[in-house]
Amino acid sequence: xxxxxxxxxxxxxxxxxxxxxxxxxxxxxxxxxxxxxxxxxxxxxxxxxxxxxxxxxxxxxxxxxxxxxxxxxxxxxxxxxxxxxxxxxxxxxxxxxxxxxxxxxxxxxxxxxxxxxxxxxxxxxxxxxxxxxxxxxxxxxxxxxxxxxxxxxxxxxxxxxxxxxxxxxxxxxxxxxxxxxxxxxxxxxxxxxxxxxxxxxxxxxxxxxxxxxxxxxxxxxxxxxxxxxxxxxxxxxxxxxxxxxxxxxxxxxxxxxxxxxxxxxxxxxxxxxxxxxxxxxxxxxxxxxxxxxxxxxxxxxxxxxxxxxxxxxxxxxxxxxxxxxxxxxxxxxxxxxxxxxxxxxxxxxxxxxxxxxxxxxxxxxxxxxxxxxxxxxxxxxxxxxxxxxxxxxxxxxxxxxxxxxxxxxxxxxxxxxxxxxxxxxxxxxxxxxxxxxxxxxxxxxxxxxxx
Numbered sequence: 436x437x438x439x440x441x442x443x444x445x446x447x448x449x450x451x452x453x454x455x456x457x458x459x460x461x462x463x464x465x466x467x468x469x470x471x472x473x474x475x476x477x478x479x480x481x482x483x484x485x486x487x488x489x490x491x492x493x494x495x496x497x498x499x500x501x502x503x504x505x506x507x508x509x510x511x512x513x514x515x516x517x518x519x520x521x522x523x524x525x526x527x528x529x530x531x532x533x534x535x536x537x538x539x540x541x542x543x544x545x546x547x548x549x550x551x552x553x554x555x556x557x558x559x560x561x562x563x564x565x566x567x568x569x570x571x572x573x574x575x576x577x578x579x580x581x582x583x584x585x586x587x588x589x590x591x592x593x594x595x596x597x598x599x600x601x602x603x604x605x606x607x608x609x610x611x612x613x614x615x616x617x618x619x620x621x622x623x624x625x626x627x628x629x630x631x632x633x634x635x636x637x638x639x640x641x642x643x644x645x646x647x648x649x650x651x652x653x654x655x656x657x658x659x660x661x662x663x664x665x666x667x668x669x670x671x672x673x674x675x676x677x678x679x680x681x682x683x684x685x686x687x688x689x690x691x692x693x694x695x696x697x698x699x700x701x702x703x704x705x706x707x708x709x710x711x712x713x714x715x716x717x718x719x720x721x722x723x724x725x726x727x728x729x730x731x732x733x734x735x736x737x738x739x740x741x742x743x744x745x746x747x748x749x750x751x752x753x754x755x756x757x758x759x760x761x762x763x764x765x766x767x768x769x770x771x772x773x774x775x776x777x778x779x780x781x782x783x784x785x786x787x788x789x790x791x792x793x794x795x796x797x798x799x800x801x802x803x804x805x806x807x808x809x810x811x812x813x814x815x816x817x818x819x820x821x822x823x824x825x826x827x828x829x830x831x832x833x834x835x836x837x838x839x840x841x842x843x844x845x846x847x848x849x850x851x852x853x854x855x856x857x858x859x860x861x862x863x864x865x866x867x868x869x870x871x872x873x874x875x876x877x878x879x880x881x882x883x884x885x886x
Contacts, residue, residue: 439463441761442560442569444548444707447474448747449738450575451532453754458539460762465569466541467548467562472532474577476747478525479597484620485778486521487600491627492780495660502818512628514605521600550708556733558712571733571761574714574721575754576707578700578739583612587673593694596621606630606692610678612670613697614641616777619657621695623779626660633663633689635670635680642777646789646839648804652821653841656781665689702740718742725767727757735760749773772856776846781820784849787837787856790827799830805882807842812873817843824878828886833861838879848876862886 441457443450446468454466471478490512497507536543546563550572553559558572580595582588594602596617609625611618614636626632634641641664642650654664668682679688702720715722715730720742727735735757738750752768759766777783793800807813807822822842829836838852855865862883870877 437568438557439465439542439567439569441465441571441573442548442558442567443467443573443575444550444560445474445575445577445738445740446472446532446543447575447577447738447750448476449577449740449750449754450474450573451536452751453573453575453737453758454536454541455539456755456758457761458536458541460758462758462762464539464541465544465567466536467544467546467560467567469545469547471529471545472536472543473525473529477528477532479600480617481747482525482528483521483600484596484617484624486524487517487624488620488778488780490517490520491624495627495780512605514603518601518603548707550711553712553731553734558733560708572712572735573727573754573757574709574729574734574736574740575738575750576703576740578702578745580696581699581701583670583673583696583698585670585672588696590673590694592676592692593673593696595696599693599695602693608690608692609633609695610635610689610691610693611695611697612678613695613699614638614664614666615643615697615699616775618695618697619653619777619779621697622662623657623660626657626662627780632661633665633691635665635668635678635689637667637669639667641666642783644789645775645777645783645785646825646837647791648825649783649785649823649839649841652823653777653779653781653783656821656841657779660780700739700745702742704740725756725769726760727753727768728760744770744773746773746775769857772853774849774853776849778846781822781842782845783839783841784845785837785839786849786853787835788827789837789839793827793829793836798836800836801828801830801886802826803828803882803886805878805885807875807878809881810843810873810875810878813843813875813878815873824882826879826882826886828862828883833863834859835862835865835883840878843875845875848874848879851876852879 440462441464443466457464548560548562551559556570608631611622611634622632640650668680670680672679721736723741737753739745756766756768774786804825825839827837
C-alpha cells in the first residue's frame with residue numbers, strides 16, 4: 436500500500452489551507468472530512484452570517500435613509516430570496532476550495548476518519564472501510580457549540596447557529612442566550628428586520644474580551660436599534676416559548692418565538708481515535724507548541740481543536756505554520772496581534788492588547804482616543820452612529836500595543852493595525868506612513884498623532 440506524506444483530519448479553515456499549502460510544497464496529501472469542505476466557518480458560521488448581515492444592513496439603511504436625501508417607501512425583505520443567495524455563495528466558495536485542492540493534487544476523502552495506529556512516521560487512519568497510511572498527521576477537527584445545561588434546552592424552538600442561519604421566517608420575538616460575537620451578530624440581523632430581540636448574558640458586559648469602553652459604546656448603539664440587554668443574568672430554564680433567568684437576586688421571564696443558544700464553542704477531540712496514539716489533551720483541547728506540534732512526533736494540530744484562538748483566520752495561519760514546520764521552513768505561531776472582529780452594525784475590530792490587559796502585565800501605557808467623526812469619509816457615509824478609535828501605547832518605548840475600533844468598516848482596516856503591532860512599530864515610525872485620504876483608516880494615524 437502506498438504511503439502518503441500527510442493525512443489531514445478535518446477540512447475546515449485549518450484543514451483545507453494546510454492541504455493546499457502541503458500540496459503546493461509537493462507533499463502527497465490526503466484530506467479527510469466527514470461532512471463538506473469548508474467546515475463551520477463556511478457552511479454554518481462566518482460566511483452565511485455575513486451574507487445575511489449584509490442584506491439586513493441594506494434593508495435597514497434603505498428604511499432609514501431620509502437623512503441622506505433618499506426616500507424609499509414600501510421596502511420589503513424576502514427571507515427566502517436572502518437564504519437562497521446565502522446558499523449560492525456557500526456553494527460557490529465550497530466548489531472553489533475543491534478546485535484549488537484538485538490543482539494541488541490533494542486527495543479528498545468524504546467520511547469519518549478514525550486513527551487506528553501510529554508511531555515512527557507511520558500512521559494509519561480508517562475511512563469508508565479502508566485504511567489510509569501517512570508519514571505525518573495533522574488534526575484539524577475544529578469545534579462544536581457548547582450546549583446550555585438547563586431544562587428545556589432541547590425544545591424544538593431552541594436553535595444553535597446552524598439552525599438559525601437557515602431559518603425560513605422572521606420571528607416576532609427572539610431571545611439570544613449569550614452576548615458574545617455570534618449572539619450579537621444574530622441579534623443585529625433580526626432586530627434590523629423588525630424582530631423584538633432580547634439578549635441574556637451572564638457577564639457584566641457584551642462582546643467577550645473586547646475593550647470595556649468599546650463594549651459600552653456597542654451596547655448603546657445596539658440598544659438604539661431596539662435590542663434589550665439583560666446582563667449579569669443566568670438562564671435557569673426554558674419553558675413553553677419562555678426563557679427564565681436570574682439577575683440581581685430575582686427571577687425574570689421573557690417570551691420567545693425562537694431562542695438562540697450561543698454560549699461558546701469547545702474543541703472536538705473525541706470520536707476519531709486520538710487515544711489510540713496517545714495525543715495529549717489538556718482542558719478539552721489538544722496541547723500544541725508554537726510550531727503546532729503535539730506530544731507525538733510527526734503529529735500536528737491546528738485550528739479550534741487546540742483551543743487557543745478559535746477564529747478562522749487564526750486557523751489559516753496555524754495551518755501554514757504546521758506545514759512550514761513539516762517541510763523544514765523556520766516558522767512559529769504568534770498570537771499577540773491576531774485581529775478580532777464583531778460584524779454588528781456598527782462593527783467592532785481590535786488587535787493587540789486592551790488597556791486592562793497591558794496593565795495586568797505590568798506595562799506602563801499611554802491611551803489615546805478619537806471619535807470617528809474626526810474622519811471626513813466617516814461623516815460622509817454615516818449618520819447618527821457613534822464611532823471611536825482607541826490606541827494603547829507602551830509609554831517607555833512608544834511601541835503600539837493595541838488598536839480598538841468601533842464604527843464604519845473597521846473590519847477592513849484592522850489588518851493594518853495588526854501589522855503595525857506584529858512588527859512592533861513605534862509611534863514615530865507609524866506617523867511616517869502615508870494613509871490615503873479621505874479614508875476612515877486615517878483615524879488610526881490621527882489618534883496616534885494626538886499622543
